[in-house]
Amino acid sequence: MKKRNSCSANGLSIQHLYYDILVRIFMNLNVVELSIVSMVSKSWNHISRDPLLWAKLDLSRISPNAFNIPSVPEAWSDTNSSNKLTTLLKYALSLSNYNTTCIVFNYFIYLTDAHLVFVAERTPNLKRLVLPFSGKLSSVGVKTAMKSWRDLQSITITSVVKSRTIFSAIRMYYQDIIELKFTCNFEIRQGELLVKYTPNLRALSLRNVMVNLRALLNILNSLEKLEEVNICHSLIWDRVNGKVETYTIHDVRNRVNLSLLQKLIFCQRNRCLMCKNVNNINPRRQPYVHFEDLWHQDEIRSLGH
Ligand SMILES: [Zn+2]
Known part of the structure; x- marks a missing residue:
């Protein structure tokens, strides 16, 4: 009986070790690679949902070849590219399970209201937002997103949004930036x-x-x-x-x-x-x-x- 308990204890610690090591390895993957390994097996899918892996959702680390879209401004503005981005966000944010506190968009992504609102609804605990260089964001889109982010503290503002639009949303939802x-x-x-x-x-x-x-x-x-x-x-x-x-x-x-x-x-x-x-x-x-x-x-x- 004593031996069985000891084996079981060892088995448990080996399982924990296996989990911790894989989380460490997965931390080196970008969001596309992490999405791929999550489909390998049930246990890898479970590990790929660890909150540590999703605290920062960094889309800037995606390889330029991942979507066959060139790294130049406006290259993501067509419907096909927009749909690819939506698919990635949908899957990645389902794995993140609302644990993301920082999102860095890829510099070349063409960000629309639909993308921003989709992200905001699935990142209610967001503290830091890094906007991309190009896109089309309306006042309604920005305000709808800001409504979901009640703990937002830090923003990198780019030409994708007008200053008065973002400050109007900050004022409306009393964001403490x-x-x-x-x-x-x-x-x-x-x-x-x-x-x-x-x-x-x-x-x-x-x-x-x-x-x-x-x-x-x-x-x-x-x-x-x-x-x-x-x-x-x-x-x-x-x-x-x-x-x-x-x-x-x-x-x-x-x-x-x-x-x-x-x-x-x-x-x-x-x-x-x-x-x-x-x-x-x-x-x-x-x-x-x-x-x-x-x-x-x-x-x-x-x-x-
Ligand atoms: Zn200088």
Whole structure:
């Protein structure tokens, strides 16, 4: 009897070990590969539903060959590509079992209201949202999605959505946003929206964009809980008497009290390799236009992916 118990105990621990090892291995798979291994057997299907595997749903790791769709903007805009994306989301989110807290869309995916709302209904615990570069989102679509996300804290905003649309939804559902990354130009209007609707903002990335000086000063003066601001590779500018003027980090420091801010992250434009590369080495890569690598990376760790 004692021997049987011991065997059974060993059997149980071997089973646990097998489960844990496979979860570790599956963590290295992208969402398409994970969906495939979930169909291998009943036990692998069970393991592929582990909450650890779905906390972050990272569609940016999909291989360009997975859907035979090229990695260029707008390539996913046809009905066939849209249906492929819906099928993937449907299956992946059924495995996730509402455990996803962060979703990173693929940069090249063409995101529609239908996709966003579908995702939102199956990710009620979402905390971080990284939008793709292209798509067509309406005010109704964004508001419907936001209604499902009551714990949303962090957003990477791209040109896929108008700022006023997203801030209108934030205001409507009292979202307590603490982190934002803008991959589109930051104007006076965006500064005003931030001050009004994200008073608890702690981290803001305005990386490689054109930043209006008055908008930047407004948020630095008004957002009391702001801890980190990233303005690496960006151009600070303003229009004075009808003329466009550019400004340095010293000009910003001279105009605002930065003592409450823990970190203002900036690059030395004349020494920064990235700024130099854009200007001199690769003339086809236009400055202040967003590319996939710029969207991925960030000096504020929690805003990179
Ligand atoms: Zn730079």
